[in-house]
Amino acid sequence: MFEKSTWIKLPRNVVVGHGVLDDLGDVVADLSVAGRPLVVTSPTPNDLVGDRVRAHLGGDPATVTVETAGFGAVERVVDAAEAESATYLVGLGGGKPIDTAKMAADRLGLGFISIPTAASHDGIVSGRSSIPEGDTRHSVAADPPLAVVADTEVIAAAPWELTTAGCADIVSNYTAVEDWKLAHRLQDVHYSEYAGELARMTAELLVESAGSIKQGLEESAWVVVKALVSSGVAMSIAGSSRPASGAEHLFSHRLDRIAPDRALHGHQVGVGSIIVAYLHEGEKGMWRNIRDALDVIGAPTTAADLGFDDETIIEALTTAHRIRDRYTILGNGISEAAAREAAVTTGVI
Ligand SMILES: NC(=O)c1ccc[n+]([C@@H]2O[C@H](COP(=O)([O-])OP(=O)(O)OC[C@H]3O[C@@H](n4cnc5c(N)ncnc54)[C@H](O)[C@@H]3O)[C@@H](O)[C@H]2O)c1
Ligand SMILES: O=P(O)(O)OC[C@@H](O)CO
Ligand SMILES: [Zn+2]
CATH class of the missing domain: 1.20.1090.10 (Dehydroquinate synthase-like - alpha domain)
Structure with a gap:
């Protein structure tokens, strides 16, 4: 008897194009994620579009800034999400904040939205987090983002x-x-x-x-x-x-x-x-x-x-x-x- 089974987990919405950051409110509504988001970002992406993203998300989102990827950063995000009673996470920036948000969301059992500000890596959509620890690196299975919002106007302006x-x-x-x-x-x-x-x-x-x-x-x-x-x-x-x-x-x-x-x-x-x-x-x-x-x-x-x-x-x-x-x-x-x-x-x- 054939008994193999597999779960292929993919994002529900992948929104790519000029100015799509302004569609973020519609994306959130379409996903039916309610409540208060927590934005996970790094300093430059936060300076560039953090306020715009928070304004479109609504719900007075709190923000955590991570500078290095690692289990320590994931813990910090988990703690902040619990302290802020966040109901979903938003990863904003390059690979490090997106990986950190992805893994923290998985730990918390919350949904997560990926907003890449650079086309610098293929983790923007994936169901993997790449986390360094000591001399090794873990490729950790996590749920992929519920949605990816990739604004090509922002990405094209990146270095x-x-x-x-x-x-x-x-x-x-x-x-x-x-x-x-x-x-x-x-x-x-x-x-x-x-x-x-x-x-x-x-x-x-x-x-x-x-x-x-x-x-x-x-x-x-x-x-x-x-x-x-x-x-x-x-x-x-x-x-x-x-x-x-x-x-x-x-x-x-x-x-x-x-x-x-x-x-x-x-x-x-x-x-x-x-x-x-x-x-x-x-x-x-x-x-x-x-x-x-x-x-x-x-x-x-x-x-x-x-x-x-x-x-x-x-x-x-x-x-x-x-x-x-x-x-x-x-x-x-x-x-x-x-x-x-x-x-x-x-x-x-
Ligand atoms: N999970 C996966 O499947 C996967 C895949 C590939 C890479 N990764 C991980 O992602 C990380 C690498 O990603 P990265 O190179 O994006 O790292 P990163 O997040 O450190 O970003 C690199 C730099 O780009 C800056 N930046 C981002 N957007 C910008 C913009 N619009 N304008 C100006 N500066 C901007 C950031 O501030 C940062 O200094 C590594 O940790 C890697 O292991 C994970
Ligand atoms: O599992 P790793 O080796 O981190 O790879 C993920 C990603 O960088 C692939 O492009
Ligand atoms: Zn890679």
Whole structure:
């Protein structure tokens, strides 16, 4: 008898476009979330649109500002939500406040609305929170947002590097899916063809349109947000971040431990993806296409672009496998010589 079952949790409303922040009241009404919201944000997004968001939400929302992601920040939000008798949460900003709000909402059993102010990462839609703790990083299952409100006017006005980071986070799906397939073949890890193909196709479409993704064009913000949504949906179908997170993410998480906040998440995974594609397929593989697409978009392709010295890149590559129990091309660790050869050949160092 067939007894498999799965829950694919997705947002109810994804509202993308010019000025849609002003539709927030309608979105809240459509969701039937009543009562008092708590806004979870970080300083810059709060300065930019915090008042506008609070005005549209109504109900005199309280605000918590988080500067670093982590279980401590989640606890602070949980405490504030209880103290303020909040009935739903709103994550406003980049990946850190959105991840924190998502996980706190899950802990509290409350709904959550995602309002990205930058197209910098694919967690805006996903049902995962990526939370660092000590030397490891947890990819925690959480309910996805009830709604996503992505105002392309706000997102297009954000620093261009945030958009290029989002592009690189999507491009990295290439190597994430290769790692997932490898883990399926070698470790019998469950692989979802739908989630894998959706993630890979999203990366492919972005690489194909790399030349038309340009600073100052709101259309570009639109293209990138749609791709981030698609990538987040792939994670929801998979029930894990596997379609969008492989060895290139382990490498980035390791860099975060070595030098927190030196470079953007998306930029680090993009450079990681160049090296990981080389490790998978060698000289003739996809790594040049990945590097060229990142280059055309204006995302970093070298250690120097990221602000890291060569030895830090080697250290991150040789220790990245310890970040979490996720089988990738890095296996139980690659040698320093192999790491150096891949980083040098791809021009990363
Ligand atoms: N849950 C997931 O599936 C998932 C996916 C990808 C990334 N992430 C996580 O998200 C985080 C990375 O996201 P991030 O790079 O957005 O980090 P972030 O939240 O720190 O934002 C980066 C910077 O952009 C600024 N910013 C945001 N919007 C702006 C705007 N409109 N104008 C000017 N500045 C603006 C922020 O103030 C911050 O300084 C990491 O912690 C990563 O692990 C999670
Ligand atoms: O599970 P992690 O590795 O944090 O990945 C989530 C996200 O960054 C994928 O783009
Ligand atoms: Zn990512």
